[in-house]
Amino acid sequence: DGGITQSPKYLFRKEGQNVTLSCEQNLNHDAMYWYRQDPGQGLRLIYYSQIVNDFQKGDIAEGYSVSREKKESFPLTVTSAQKNPTAFYLCASSIGWGDNEQFFGPGTRLTVL
Amino acid sequence: DQQVKQNSPSLSVQEGRISILNCDYTNSMFDYFLWYKKYPAEGPTFLISISSIKDKNEDGRFTVFLNKSAKHLSLHIVPSQPGDSAVYFCAASAFDNDMRFGAGTRLTVKP
Numbered sequence: 001d002g003g004i005t006q007s008p009k010y011l012f013r014k015e016g017q018n019v020t021l022s023c024e025q026n027l028n029h030d031a032m033y034w035y036r037q038d039p040g041q042g043l044r045l046i047y048y049s050q051i052v053n054d055f056q057k058g059d060i061a062e063g064y065s066v067s068r069e070k071k072e073s074f075p076l077t078v079t080s081a082q083k084n085p086t087a088f089y090l091c092a093s094s095i096g097w098g099d100n101e102q103f104f105g106p107g108t109r110l111t112v113l
Numbered sequence: 114d115q116q117v118k119q120n121s122p123s124l125s126v127q128e129g130r131i132s133i134l135n136c137d138y139t140n141s142m143f144d145y146f147l148w149y150k151k152y153p154a155e156g157p158t159f160l161i162s163i164s165s166i167k168d169k170n171e172d173g174r175f176t177v178f179l180n181k182s183a184k185h186l187s188l189h190i191v192p193s194q195p196g197d198s199a200v201y202f203c204a205a206s207a208f209d210n211d212m213r214f215g216a217g218t219r220l221t222v223k224p
Contacts, residue, residue, distance in 0.1 A: 009154070035214075042117060042202065042214035043157075058211065090156050100145045100206055104156030 004105035021076045023091030031097040032074035037088040050097035119215035132190040136203030143205040151200045193222045
């Protein structure tokens with residue numbers, strides 16, 4: 001079964017701690033994305049990667065970092081510099097950058113206490 | 114800078130009736146539009162799309178209409194079913210550019 005997995009589904013962290021959210025895809029897609037969803041707002045792009053070993057900042061990259069060492073993996077680290085980290089985080093992938101259909105993972109809800 | 118707007122946060126319709134979800138955009142460079150459907154605690158799933166060269170695309174009970182002059186698109190669901198209850202996101206993209214999403218509209222279909 002091809003798809004995107006994100007783990008964990010729910011994550012709790014204390015303020016000031018860094019936390020890494022996992023995203024894995026076995027769709028052989030080149031492009032991967034991280035979005036953040038907050039109530040009443042659309043999905044906002046945090047980081048994207050067009051190809052392995054490359055990534056670019058999205059609209060709200062401050063306080064976040066990513067890596068793309070493998071094609072199938074695109075982990076997101078929420079650092080202590082992110083002022084309001086509590087949110088629902090969605091990872092997505094597409095065949096290539098600019099391909100219109102993105103496939104989403106189930107999301108991770110991060111709560112910072 | 115919200116380039117894609119869904120001004121109705123929620124919509125409630127009776128089973129069997131038509132659901133109409135609306136979306137407005139400001140960027141005239143957008144040339145591809147999509148609707149995603151999202152159930153609670155799940156990621157969005159692709160529903161239907163339309164290219165700017167068309168003004169209508171139909172897939173079963175779902176039809177998307179595009180009015181380029183008004184920078185407006187809408188999703189029609191006929192007939193609406195309780196299983197259609199979800200949050201619907203409108204999205205738009207320009208060639209080789211990232212996608213912009215609306216804030217979503219929560220559709221509730223009552224039996």
